[in-house]
Amino acid sequence: GAGVSQTPSNKVTEKGKYVELRCDPISGHTALYWYRQSLGQGPEFLIYFQGTGAADDSGLPNDRFFAVRPEGSVSTLKIQRTERGDSAVYLCASGGVEPASGELFFGEGSRLTVL
Amino acid sequence: AQKITQTQPGMFVQEKEAVTLDCTYDTSDQSYGLFWYKQPSSGEMIFLIYQGSYDEQNATEGRYSLNFQKARKSANLVISASQLGDSAMYFCAMREGPPGGYNKLIFGAGTRLAVHP
Numbered sequence: 001g002a003g004v005s006q007t008p009s010n011k012v013t014e015k016g017k018y019v020e021l022r023c024d025p026i027s028g029h030t031a032l033y034w035y036r037q038s039l040g041q042g043p044e045f046l047i048y049f050q051g052t053g054a055a056d057d058s059g060l061p062n063d064r065f066f067a068v069r070p071e072g073s074v075s076t077l078k079i080q081r082t083e084r085g086d087s088a089v090y091l092c093a094s095g096g097v098e099p100a101s102g103e104l105f106f107g108e109g110s111r112l113t114v115l
Numbered sequence: 116a117q118k119i120t121q122t123q124p125g126m127f128v129q130e131k132e133a134v135t136l137d138c139t140y141d142t143s144d145q146s147y148g149l150f151w152y153k154q155p156s157s158g159e160m161i162f163l164i165y166q167g168s169y170d171e172q173n174a175t176e177g178r179y180s181l182n183f184q185k186a187r188k189s190a191n192l193v194i195s196a197s198q199l200g201d202s203a204m205y206f207c208a209m210r211e212g213p214p215g216g217y218n219k220l221i222f223g224a225g226t227r228l229a230v231h232p
Binding site for chain 1: 119148150152157158159160162165167206208210214215217218219220221222223224225
């Protein structure tokens with residue numbers, strides 16, 4: 001597709017369960033970012049991939065959160081033992097060397113609700 | 116310390132009028148970039164405009180312009196001739212450092228703009 005694709009668009013789960021959120025970036029973009037947006041807030045950085053490696057995971061809130069990008073394209077954000085406080089919209093963004101501004105291109109997000 | 120401050124939680128404007136959304140930032144880097152994104156109710160973040168710290172001219176993109184005052188560390192968004200479709204959340208964001216492979220953005224809390232007919 002032309003844009004960043006995220007699945008599922010909505011996920012409702014119970015406290016304690018495991019969830020996976022998927023991001024398919026724009027073809028050719030080597031940089032991939034995950035952000036979390038809580039209700040009424042701006043997006044907060046979670047993790048950045050350059051290619052297959054996580055170059056900056058300083059935003060991951062704790063060790064229940066993990067992300068992978070094994071082939072340098074699709075990424076999966078994994079949340080173990082979900083808590084109600086994990087409820088948020090998880091946004092994925094990708095970027096390349098163009099445009100020169102370095103703008104990020106965002107997907108529509110995955111809304112996670114933990115009951 | 117908060118890096119991006121948007122002091123207006125909500126703004127109202129009459130259709131066809133201009134509106135200014137405020138943004139101040141904090142950084143010790145000499146090279147940085149400032150962005151504005153629009154987020155309609157659908158949730159997607161839509162890039163509007165970019166200003167590089169070394170750009171001498173204020174950025175403009177159609178009805179959007181960025182009032183960049185470097186000494187005051189402000190990067191206000193001006194929307195001219197507001198339209199009903201401009202009603203959305205608006206986020207100011209900053210990239211510290213020059214553009215390149217790592218373009219991590221730090222976002223403000225946002226301003227909700229409502230355009231009235």
